[in-house]
Amino acid sequence: MLPAEELAQLKFIPTIPEFVTWIAQKWSALPCLSDTVHSYNYTEVCEIVARKRALLLDKGLQKGDKVAILDNTTVEAVEMFLAVTSAGMVAINLPSQLPPQAIVGCCMKFGVKLLAFGKDFAEAVKGLPCPAIAITECADHAAPVAVVDKDDPAAIFFTGGTTGTPKGAVLPHRAIMRGSLNGCYAPGKQLGCHRYACVLPLSHVFGLICSTMSALYKGAEWVAAPNVKETISKFPAIKPSYLVAVPGICEILMGLIKMYGVGFLGGNLKYIISGASNVPPKLIAEFDKLGIQLFEGYGMTEGANLTSGNIDVKERPTSVGQIYPEQEVKIVDGELWYRGDNVFLGYYGDPEKTAETLTPDGWVKTGDLARFDEDGYLYIVGRIKNLIILSNGENVSPESIEEPFYKCPKLRDCLVKEDELDGRNVIAIEILPRMEEFANTPWEEVEAYFRNLVGEINATLPTTHQISKITVRKEDFKRTGAMKVSRN
Numbered sequence: 204m205l206p207a208e209e210l211a212q213l214k215f216i217p218t219i220p221e222f223v224t225w226i227a228q229k230w231s232a233l234p235c236l237s238d239t240v241h242s243y244n245y246t247e248v249c250e251i252v253a254r255k256r257a258l259l260l261d262k263g264l265q266k267g268d269k270v271a272i273l274d275n276t277t278v279e280a281v282e283m284f285l286a287v288t289s290a291g292m293v294a295i296n297l298p299s300q301l302p303p304q305a306i307v308g309c310c311m312k313f314g315v316k317l318l319a320f321g322k323d324f325a326e327a328v329k330g331l332p333c334p335a336i337a338i339t340e341c342a343d344h345a346a347p348v349a350v351v352d353k354d355d356p357a358a359i360f361f362t363g364g365t366t367g368t369p370k371g372a373v374l375p376h377r378a379i380m381r382g383s384l385n386g387c388y389a390p391g392k393q394l395g396c397h398r399y400a401c402v403l404p405l406s407h408v409f410g411l412i413c414s415t416m417s418a419l420y421k422g423a424e425w426v427a428a429p430n431v432k433e434t435i436s437k438f439p440a441i442k443p444s445y446l447v448a449v450p451g452i453c454e455i456l457m458g459l460i461k462m463y464g465v466g467f468l469g470g471n472l473k474y475i476i477s478g479a480s481n482v483p484p485k486l487i488a489e490f491d492k493l494g495i496q497l498f499e500g501y502g503m504t505e506g507a508n509l510t511s512g513n514i515d516v517k518e519r520p521t522s523v524g525q526i527y528p529e530q531e532v533k534i535v536d537g538e539l540w541y542r543g544d545n546v547f548l549g550y551y552g553d554p555e556k557t558a559e560t561l562t563p564d565g566w567v568k569t570g571d572l573a574r575f576d577e578d579g580y581l582y583i584v585g586r587i588k589n590l591i592i593l594s595n596g597e598n599v600s601p602e603s604i605e606e607p608f609y610k611c612p613k614l615r616d617c618l619v620k621e622d623e624l625d626g627r628n629v630i631a632i633e634i635l636p637r638m639e640e641f642a643n644t645p646w647e648e649v650e651a652y653f654r655n656l657v658g659e660i661n662a663t664l665p666t667t668h669q670i671s672k673i674t675v676r677k678e679d680f681k682r683t684g685a686m687k688v689s690r691n
Contacts, residue, residue: 204388204514212394213420215384215529215544218376219288219357220348222383222420223249230422233395236278237426239437245422248282250345255286257346262317262334266291266349269313269359272338273297273306273328274321275429276401279338281415283319284358284405288376291349294358295371296406303327313359313371313551323429353377353544359551360408362504371551372408372504379412381544382507385527386417386447389474389498390514395422398471400443402428402435402452408508409478414447435459442469447476450486451682453497454615457489458639465493476512478502481605484520485612491517500524501583505560505567507545511581521606522580533566538587539573540566572600589690591621591630593667604630604668607660613640613652616680618688624672631672632657635680650675 205213216222226235227249235245243251259270270287272294274280280296287294295313297306303326310318310333319338320328328335351357357376361369387393399418403410418425426441428434434441435456448456453475459467475490475497482499490497500512501523510532513524526532530543542565549557560568572585585600592598601619608617615635622631634653641649653675661669680688 204390204512205393206391209392209394213384213387216380217353217544218351218355219285219379220291220351222380222416223252223285223289223348226419226422230395230419233422234424235419236281237424238278239426239434239441242424243278245419248285251282251341252285252289253345253347254341254343255283256290256348257342257344258336258340259286259290259292259317260346261342262336264290264292264316266351267293267356268316269293269295271295271297271306271310271313271315271318271333272405273299273301273318273324274338274405275299275323276403276405276410276431277321277338277427277429279321280405281425281427283338284411288357288379289348290346291351291355293356293373296358296360296404296411298361298406299324299404301327303330307331351376353380354548356548358411360411360504361406362408370553370556373548373551374408374504374507375548377544378507378547379416381529382408382412382502382509383416383420385507385509385512385545386413386476387420388512388527389476390496391473393421397421397423397445397474398426398441398443399423399445399447400426400428400434400438400441402431402446402448408504409447409449409502412508413476413478418445438467438469440469442471444471445474445476446472449687450477450482453477453482453486453490457486460493461639468495474498476500478508481609482516482520483609483612483614487516487520498524501581503567503569505547506541506569507547510541510545513580515580519576519580521609522576522582524581525579526581532581534573534575535568537572539569539571539581539583541569542566572602591619597667599630599668601630604632604660604664604670607663608632608634608656611656613637614656616688618680618690619670620690622672629671630668631674632670633674633676633680635676646677 230245234242235248284294315333318335321338354375356373359371362372401414405411487497502508502510511524511526532541570587585602590598604619615637618633
């Protein structure tokens with residue numbers, strides 16, 4: 204996937220302290236972090252990180268202590284994450300939308316020793332059970348990186364998927380660094396030449412690893428997005444060449460392109476990496492016509508986000524690609540299992556949930572139903588917890604029924620579920636149209652179009668799998684923080 208001469212320059216760096224030292228030397232004078240007004244090179248950023256490490260030590264923190272970070276997607280938040288983890292402490296990036304009570308609860312649950320907050324969160328952090336500092340603070344002197352083991356915990360991320368209660372997944376250094384290296388693999392020149400616009404929150408593993416750490420691994424310039432809408436409006440000036448996003452953001456970008464023209468993106472965008480939910484084939488084709496490659500992949504928080512990637516999206520638009528190097532995978536009773544450096548340590552304070560997901564010999568049981576084709580490409584066909592049990596005892600994956608619907612260019616999203624009709628349990632579908640495809644069309648005709656579509660797809664399904672109840676939505680689905688359709 205990478206040119207051979209670039210692949211030879213990259214190596215697996217197992218800990219974040221070693222990584223910070225490496226990027227300071229490898230990419231020293233290249234632009235590193237930007238707030239759209241000022242840009243700081245790798246040397247300058249790593250010097251600030253060293254002063255933030257010193258500040259943490261001056262506050263009496265020790266290796267293994269937990270430090271919470273509460274900020275938008277800013278330069279300072281990245282610097283603080285690097286400082287905490289390269290000092291051998293454990294970083295917890297809190298979602299910026301948490302209410303004050305939840306912030307207090309997180310600090311108590313995880314035993315946070317210090318919280319670093321951005322300028323927009325001064326009121327939200329009052330009454331904490333731990334000290335708080337402004338995220339901009341630095342000592343007037345530097346501190347060296349810590350010596351840590353690759354299996355030491357480095358960060359805790361919240362995970363809950365589309366249905367579950369959020370849990371704290373503990374990622375060791377090796378997992379974050381393996382995921383970050385996996386995010387470097389893409390076709391064409393990658394090192395020292397890209398500008399990333401980071402439109403995902405750093406509290407999400409996709410935003411922290413693929414959109415941030417992978418960018419630094421490659422010597423790219425990372426541009427902050429404290430306000431996503433405002434940042435997107437600045438794309439003509441930012442001129443990003445690389446974007447890591449979720450399908451919902453890709454849909455928004457395509458809508459803006461149709462309104463303002465492709466120049467709205469700045470003219471340099473070459474790659475979009477999208478994950479977290481289905482990437483509609485229509486969207487892949489639309490970006491391809493503009494000369495922008497929209498790739499998709501698969502990963503979990505518990506696996507440091509990046510397990511597989513698909514660069515052959517035009518030939519296999521419904522696959523999540525091939526497995527990244529140095530992982531073992533197998534399918535057990537239809538469920539995908541994997542293990543490798545990218546595997547988490549467990550859920551913080553929850554040995555029962557950990558045992559359900561992580562085997563004693565290091566396999567992660569994903570909960571995803573999957574298959575491989577003859578060329579080794581991975582397909583996710585459903586979630587075990589979402590299975591619908593039919594009256595005849597057969598299990599049906601709603602995602603497998605949804606898959607053919609996503610081939611329809613006039614459908615934005617859909618949700619198959621079990622519902623009740625005339626006193627009996629049936630398979631139902633809710634459909635969200637692409638309303639731009641139905642300009643000036645009466646709503647009755649929109650509904651009729653999708654009733655016909657359901658009829659066509661029902662004709663290809665076994666009688667027991669056919670959809671009996673149809674709802675065409677005028678409003679968007681409830682979505683998770685990663686903009687997936689929530690199945691709750």
